[in-house]
Amino acid sequence: MTSLPMLPTIIVDMVGSVIIIVLSFLSLLYAYRLICRQPGNFLWGFLFYFCITLVCFSVSRAVGHLLKQILMISGNEVIWHGLAPYSGGFNTLLMISLAAVSVYYNKGLEAFRAMQKKALSLRHANEQLEVSAGKLQRLNANLEEIVERRTKKLSASEKKFRNFFVNSKDMVYFCDSVDSLTTMNNAGYKMLGYSMEDDPRLKLSDIFHNEGDVEKYFKTLIANGFVEDLEVEFVRADGTVIYVLLSATAVYDEEHNFIGCEGIAKDLTRVRTMMEQLASSEKMASVGQMAAGVAHEINTPLGVILGYAQLMMDDFTPESEEGESLIVIERQAKACRKIVADLLKFSRQSESARENILINEVMEDVLAVTEHSLNMDHIYAQRNLEKDLPSIVGDAEKLRQVFINFVNNAHHAMEKQGGGKLYLSCHYDKENEQIVATVRDTGHGIPEEVKAKIFDPFFTTKPVGKGTGLGLSVSYGIIKDHGGVIEVESPVKGEEGEVQGTAFHVKLPVLSKEAAPVIER
Amino acid sequence: MDCMNSSKKIRLIFPLFFLLVLTVFPVNAWAFQGHGAREGLYVHQLAHVFYAASMGYLFWGIRKSSFKSRGWLFLQAFCFFIILWNVVAFTGHSLASYVDSSFYLSENGYLSTRLPGPFTNVKLLVYFTKLDHLFSIPALLCLYLGMKGLYRSSLEEEEV
Numbered sequence: 001m002t003s004l005p006m007l008p009t010i011i012v013d014m015v016g017s018v019i020i021i022v023l024s025f026l027s028l029l030y031a032y033r034l035i036c037r038q039p040g041n042f043l044w045g046f047l048f049y050f051c052i053t054l055v056c057f058s059v060s061r062a063v064g065h066l067l068k069q070i071l072m073i074s075g076n077e078v079i080w081h082g083l084a085p086y087s088g089g090f091n092t093l094l095m096i097s098l099a100a101v102s103v104y105y106n107k108g109l110e111a112f113r114a115m116q117k118k119a120l121s122l123r124h125a126n127e128q129l130e131v132s133a134g135k136l137q138r139l140n141a142n143l144e145e146i147v148e149r150r151t152k153k154l155s156a157s158e159k160k161f162r163n164f165f166v167n168s169k170d171m172v173y174f175c176d177s178v179d180s181l182t183t184m185n186n187a188g189y190k191m192l193g194y195s196m197e198d199d200p201r202l203k204l205s206d207i208f209h210n211e212g213d214v215e216k217y218f219k220t221l222i223a224n225g226f227v228e229d230l231e232v233e234f235v236r237a238d239g240t241v242i243y244v245l246l247s248a249t250a251v252y253d254e255e256h257n258f259i260g261c262e263g264i265a266k267d268l269t270r271v272r273t274m275m276e277q278l279a280s281s282e283k284m285a286s287v288g289q290m291a292a293g294v295a296h297e298i299n300t301p302l303g304v305i306l307g308y309a310q311l312m313m314d315d316f317t318p319e320s321e322e323g324e325s326l327i328v329i330e331r332q333a334k335a336c337r338k339i340v341a342d343l344l345k346f347s348r349q350s351e352s353a354r355e356n357i358l359i360n361e362v363m364e365d366v367l368a369v370t371e372h373s374l375n376m377d378h379i380y381a382q383r384n385l386e387k388d389l390p391s392i393v394g395d396a397e398k399l400r401q402v403f404i405n406f407v408n409n410a411h412h413a414m415e416k417q418g419g420g421k422l423y424l425s426c427h428y429d430k431e432n433e434q435i436v437a438t439v440r441d442t443g444h445g446i447p448e449e450v451k452a453k454i455f456d457p458f459f460t461t462k463p464v465g466k467g468t469g470l471g472l473s474v475s476y477g478i479i480k481d482h483g484g485v486i487e488v489e490s491p492v493k494g495e496e497g498e499v500q501g502t503a504f505h506v507k508l509p510v511l512s513k514e515a516a517p518v519i520e521r
Numbered sequence: 522m523d524c525m526n527s528s529k530k531i532r533l534i535f536p537l538f539f540l541l542v543l544t545v546f547p548v549n550a551w552a553f554q555g556h557g558a559r560e561g562l563y564v565h566q567l568a569h570v571f572y573a574a575s576m577g578y579l580f581w582g583i584r585k586s587s588f589k590s591r592g593w594l595f596l597q598a599f600c601f602f603i604i605l606w607n608v609v610a611f612t613g614h615s616l617a618s619y620v621d622s623s624f625y626l627s628e629n630g631y632l633s634t635r636l637p638g639p640f641t642n643v644k645l646l647v648y649f650t651k652l653d654h655l656f657s658i659p660a661l662l663c664l665y666l667g668m669k670g671l672y673r674s675s676l677e678e679e680e681v
Contacts, residue, residue: 003635009651016654023661030668095568099575106582
């Protein structure tokens with residue numbers, strides 16, 4: 001090939017110019033549509049102006065090229081040479097314009113984004129403001145209702161806690177940091193024997209029986225922030241001591257300084273007494289078992305001694321020295337046998353009958369036997385026997401023995417002081433379905449320290465030879481055998497306060513009519 | 522009063538006359554400087570450089586903006602092709618000094634113009650630069666597709 005035709009370049013130039021004009025206008029069309037859709041968008045604005053400049057440039061250049069080719073083809077080369085500088089000048093100008101527009105893209109976009117960010121934050125702030133305004137408006141509109149509702153809730157809550165405080169059967173108290181009781185519920189005052197109306201200014205150290213307990217209480221409270229199940233003794237207004245279980249929590253101010261405590265105390269005196277009674281019952285049961293064993297072992301040799309003594313008495317006259325010795329042996333052996341029999345009764349090893357009994361009859365029988373002897377010592381019996389009491393099931397003879405024991409003890413307690421009154425009463429406790437028979441005297445009473453031992457076998461306060469110390473323990477065994485209990489009260493609590501003397505309350509269960517047993521003897 | 526009016530008229534006419542003289546005989550005016558033909562070429566070449574640089578800047582700007590849609594990718598392609606086109610055009614203009622009446626052979630009119638051998642690099646390069654539309658058309662096509670893509674994305678965004 002010696003030469004290259006320039007025709008392809010001419011064709012490309014002409015066709016390309018037309019295509020460029022078409023494409024640049026189409027681009028402008030879409031840029032226009034974009035700016036119409038979102039007039040506030042910087043990017044679309046930028047592209048729109050860019051496309052306008054590009055269209056100008058494309059038209060200028062393409063038209064120039066087309067004109068050149070047409071003029072050259074038509075042989076008007078001279079005309080083109082005259083127009084060429086203008087075409088080139090326009091093209092230069094528009095290229096610079098295009099470049100100038102493009103340069104604005106970055107900075108413009110940054111400014112647009114910053115504005116958008118600002119606008120977004122403003123919109124958020126506006127939205128929040130609107131929400132807050134809405135809330136405020138609603139709050140304003142319902143303020144009265146809300147306040148009323150809250151007040152009601154608060155009042156209900158306050159009432160609930162006040163009821164708990166007031167109606168609690170346990171002591172609820174608040175105490176300041178210097179151990180003064182600032183507030184205490186009625187149950188607390190009642191437990192301590194004070195009247196709420198008197199408004200006694202009490203301190204914890206006043207009501208704690210042991211000084212060491214107060215110290216221990218505050219030490220634990222400050223160290224742990226609470227006291228849990230502390231077993232202490234409180235002193236009541238009348239000086240008596242009660243046994244309580246204490247739980248308390250420390251109260252702090254905003255700077256976490258200890259400013260007092262709030263606590264609950266439960267009176268466990270009754271529970272403690274019951275526990276002691278239970279322990280005593282167990283002790284009695286074990287003693288009873290031992291006594292039964294011993295009695296059985298002694299009974300046989302005792303029978304042999306008594307039998308041989310009686311046989312030998314046939315060989316000697318009672319006036320002889322041997323006869324007199326044998327009489328003593330027989331008498332002492334019989335005394336021993338009675339003790340053994342009593343021991344067996346205490347341990348419930350002896351046989352007993354089961355029949356329907358009216359307790360009032362038993363009491364009358366006892367008084368019939370003992371009243372004359374009582375009157376001789378200026379002791380006068382007063383009966384308070386409820387009529388139409390339900391019958392109980394048991395051994396009437398043994399029950400008589402029990403009440404004779406109580407009457408004898410009362411007699412013994414009152415004869416030293418030259419007389420007194422003996423109250424016998426019977427009533428029906430419907431709630432617990434039991435008969436309560438009480439024997440009360442106006443004697444010297446039972447000292448606190450011996451109260452727990454009175455039912456122990458062989459325990460007696462009488463001089464040697466006057467009593468075996470088995471009376472009450474046998475009574476205890478008999479009542480236990482009947483499914484009942486014996487309660488001792490000394491001094492006796494009455495309607496007019498405590499009265500000197502002792503009262504034995506025997507509580508015997510009443511069987512329902514359907515379950516009434518058949519008499520057996 | 523008449524003296525005053527004629528003085529004002531003279532003062533108004535003089536500058537107009539001076540302006541007319543300067544306009545009719547510009548070569549004699551000392552304030553003007555003459556420009557040769559090459560100056561226009563240099564300005565045009567500088568405009569190509571400026572245009573290419575601005576397209577590079579726009580390309581970088583779009584990349585920095587992290588716009589990932591199809592439309593923006595086409596716009597980047599547009600920038601790329603325009604830069605190439607500017608290089609080709611710049612080269613073409615630079616080679617103009619080598620082109621004179623003997624460069625082409627035209628016996629039967631303009632359409633039959635040929636580039637005679639032997640084919641030096643300059644000749645081939647001049648021939649190639651005459652085909653600069655091979656770069657400008659893809660550039661404009663990319664711009665068109667880019668604008669269309671952005672418009673469609675805008676429509677889709679609104680639908681969502």
